[in-house]
Amino acid sequence: MIYLHVPFCKSFCAYCDFYSEVCPANESERAQKLFADRMCREIDGRRDEIEASRGLRTLYIGGGTPSVLNIGELQRIVRHLDAGPYEEFTIEVNPEDIVLRGPAYVEALLELGVSRISMGVQSMDDGVLRWMRRRHDSARATEAVRILREAGVRNLSLDLIFGLSQLSPAHWRSTLDQVLALCPEHLSAYQLSIEPGSALAEMVRQGTYVEAPDEQCRGQYEALCERMEAAGFRHYEISNFALPGREAVHNSAYWRRLPYVGLGPGAHSFDGKRQRSWNSEALSGWQRSTETLTDEAVRLETLMLGLRTAEGLPAAWLRAHSETRPLQALLAEGSLCQVQDRIRIPEDHFFVSDDIIRTLS
Numbered sequence: 001m002i003y004l005h006v007p008f009c010k011s012f013c014a015y016c017d018f019y020s021e022v023c024p025a026n027e028s029e030r031a032q033k034l035f036a037d038r039m040c041r042e043i044d045g046r047r048d049e050i051e052a053s054r055g056l057r058t059l060y061i062g063g064g065t066p067s068v069l070n071i072g073e074l075q076r077i078v079r080h081l082d083a084g085p086y087e088e089f090t091i092e093v094n095p096e097d098i099v100l101r102g103p104a105y106v107e108a109l110l111e112l113g114v115s116r117i118s119m120g121v122q123s124m125d126d127g128v129l130r131w132m133r134r135r136h137d138s139a140r141a142t143e144a145v146r147i148l149r150e151a152g153v154r155n156l157s158l159d160l161i162f163g164l165s166q167l168s169p170a171h172w173r174s175t176l177d178q179v180l181a182l183c184p185e186h187l188s189a190y191q192l193s194i195e196p197g198s199a200l201a202e203m204v205r206q207g208t209y210v211e212a213p214d215e216q217c218r219g220q221y222e223a224l225c226e227r228m229e230a231a232g233f234r235h236y237e238i239s240n241f242a243l244p245g246r247e248a249v250h251n252s253a254y255w256r257r258l259p260y261v262g263l264g265p266g267a268h269s270f271d272g273k274r275q276r277s278w279n280s281e282a283l284s285g286w287q288r289s290t291e292t293l294t295d296e297a298v299r300l301e302t303l304m305l306g307l308r309t310a311e312g313l314p315a316a317w318l319r320a321h322s323e324t325r326p327l328q329a330l331l332a333e334g335s336l337c338q339v340q341d342r343i344r345i346p347e348d349h350f351f352v353s354d355d356i357i358r359t360l361s
């Protein structure tokens, strides 16, 4: 399982705190070449780990905006990695890049082995998209999907954001209808959060944005769950919906705490047991730090990741690693439910999962 971080964006979105750099156009080519050189060096230095991570053969290229990277540099990195064929090879793309680069770019991705595209649509409301400082509008998102499909993409995941205070129920329903009309196999929908250091955090500080009340966010989440169920999607993780058999293999493995190797600035790695490491966020040369998780950290992580999913956790594990009284109370009030030998958060309680997990931790 390999994650590769591409830390380039053409501009910053209002809500974002991911590690990324906006390079001036005249420096972009040089910066991308240097980045690819450094990635190849990191790959060389971590061949043993990459080899050991091949229990699950997935490659996920995220960012930043991987579709900002020139196809030549992307091909160089993926070919140098030489860890395929992959059970699932996902790349994140921006709709504007797909429209600008056109079908030839998408065909080159497929030729490289990409089997799944994850595209950040975020909204189908142009006013909301402008407020988010996204580069595309809804027409570009629709056009990008057409290009992807015509070029042969058969597994498409779209991202949406809800929980904005200016998002009315009607606008949210309209976005859901328009996105479903694009026929994705998978949809991820994240509640807007105010990340320290983002432009949005500054807007909140200056009083130009007021967070949506919890009830409004809950209403949007419930509308999302209802609409996705009606469209035949399985709600397999708090923020993720898939048509049967189209669940994300790579992301599902994170929630099961399987080992992965993260390459590139800001990327994290995990040995599947106790060893976690991360690269510093520095395009000019990233350094690796490592920590060994304590028993308590492993317990909390297992709890938080497992209860995010529809599978939940083995009941025997949860009983052995939680205090009896809060666990029984959560089961009795319906905040948790047991299905055969597993315990999960029922879908109608997903929205308050943080509170439930906090009670158990």
Ligand code: SF4
Pocket: 008, 009, 010, 011, 012, 013, 016, 017, 018, 020, 063, 064, 065, 094, 120
């Ligand atoms: S949301 Fe994506 S495209 Fe926007 S700034 Fe963050 S990483 Fe870049």
